[in-house]
Amino acid sequence: MFAMPELPEVERVRVTLAKHVIGLVVSRVSVRRPDVVHGPRRRGCLLENQTISGVERLGKQLALVSSNISGEPGPCVCVHLGMSGSLRYLPPDSVDSLAPHTHVVWTLSSPRGENGGRIAFADARRFGGLWTFGSRENLVKSRWRRLGDDALSVSPAVLHRRLSATRRVVKAALLDQAVIAGLGNIYVDELLFRARIHPLAAANQLDSAHVQRMVRAMRALLREAVHNGGSSLRNYVDADGTSGRFQKLHQVYGRAGCSCVRCRSKLEAATVGGRATVWCPTCQPRRPAAAVTTKKD
Ligand SMILES: [Zn+2]
Numbered sequence: 001m002f003a004m005p006e007l008p009e010v011e012r013v014r015v016t017l018a019k020h021v022i023g024l025v026v027s028r029v030s031v032r033r034p035d036v037v038h039g040p041r042r043r044g045c046l047l048e049n050q051t052i053s054g055v056e057r058l059g060k061q062l063a064l065v066s067s068n069i070s071g072e073p074g075p076c077v078c079v080h081l082g083m084s085g086s087l088r089y090l091p092p093d094s095v096d097s098l099a100p101h102t103h104v105v106w107t108l109s110s111p112r113g114e115n116g117g118r119i120a121f122a123d124a125r126r127f128g129g130l131w132t133f134g135s136r137e138n139l140v141k142s143r144w145r146r147l148g149d150d151a152l153s154v155s156p157a158v159l160h161r162r163l164s165a166t167r168r169v170v171k172a173a174l175l176d177q178a179v180i181a182g183l184g185n186i187y188v189d190e191l192l193f194r195a196r197i198h199p200l201a202a203a204n205q206l207d208s209a210h211v212q213r214m215v216r217a218m219r220a221l222l223r224e225a226v227h228n229g230g231s232s233l234r235n236y237v238d239a240d241g242t243s244g245r246f247q248k249l250h251q252v253y254g255r256a257g258c259s260c261v262r263c264r265s266k267l268e269a270a271t272v273g274g275r276a277t278v279w280c281p282t283c284q285p286r287r288p289a290a291a292v293t294t295k296k297d
Contacts, residue, residue: 038131155215171272189253198284225246
């Protein structure tokens with residue numbers, strides 16, 4: 001079963017990492033597996049001798065942002081966890097040895113030169129990787145420009161415009177990172193269930209009331225998932241090595257054939273856009289979206 005970290009899991013990594021590393025200096029970078037690094041691989045490009053000034057996120061991607069000793073913007077490393085990647089913070093007193101498949105290690109120190117621990121990027125299946133940029137601005141102008149708005153902050157009007165522009169079914173459109181960034185198979189199914197929208201509804205048939213309902217459900221769902229540490233189906237952990245609990249609260253994902261938590265109907269399943277998809281035939285009836293709003297009764 002594929003279970004790629006989605007927005008809530010990546011946001012947890014961001015928050016747990018940021019709490020430890022902002023303000024620390026990268027004293028050394030060790031690249032054990034150069035082919036996970038895309039773009040210039042000089043150690044300076046991987047933040048050596050720079051101060052970590054921020055840990056940012058857009059959709060499922062993270063960025064370690066740096067500044068130089070005088071506080072001017074420095075290079076930036078975009079981190080994609082792919083299917084199996086992890087970004088762990090190892091404190092100075094950590095006795096843990098590095099996980100297998102650790103490809104890059106940043107050794108940190110405080111501005112006064114005290115041991116600041118390490119950051120370790122590991123990725124067994126190597127669907128993830130690191131992308132180096134001369135500055136945060138370059139990342140935003142190139143790699144991140146291809147992504148849609150972040151699922152936690154997208155406005156209903158923007159999402160409605162994006163969905164109106166595609167003839168795909170809504171499930172496939174929401175999985176497309178260029179339409180909206182951060183959702184994957186788990187949270188799209190959960191979100192459509194909460195918003196009572198059938199996964200095979202045509203994206204361009206959803207009216208603004210549907211999209212508003214969807215955005216409200218999406219924000220609530222993602223916040224709840226972040227609050228619960230994200231979903232750990234295989235081996236996802238945050239930067240502190242803590243697993244998520246949200247998988248216990250999934251209402252449709254992974255529950256094909258079980259009864260709906262709301263109405264007890266048997267949940268249905270099909271493959272949509274190549275992904276296993278589960279929905280409730282009663283709570284998410286399949287009907288032309290337009291008919292719902294034009295009905296006179
Ligand atoms: Zn139901």
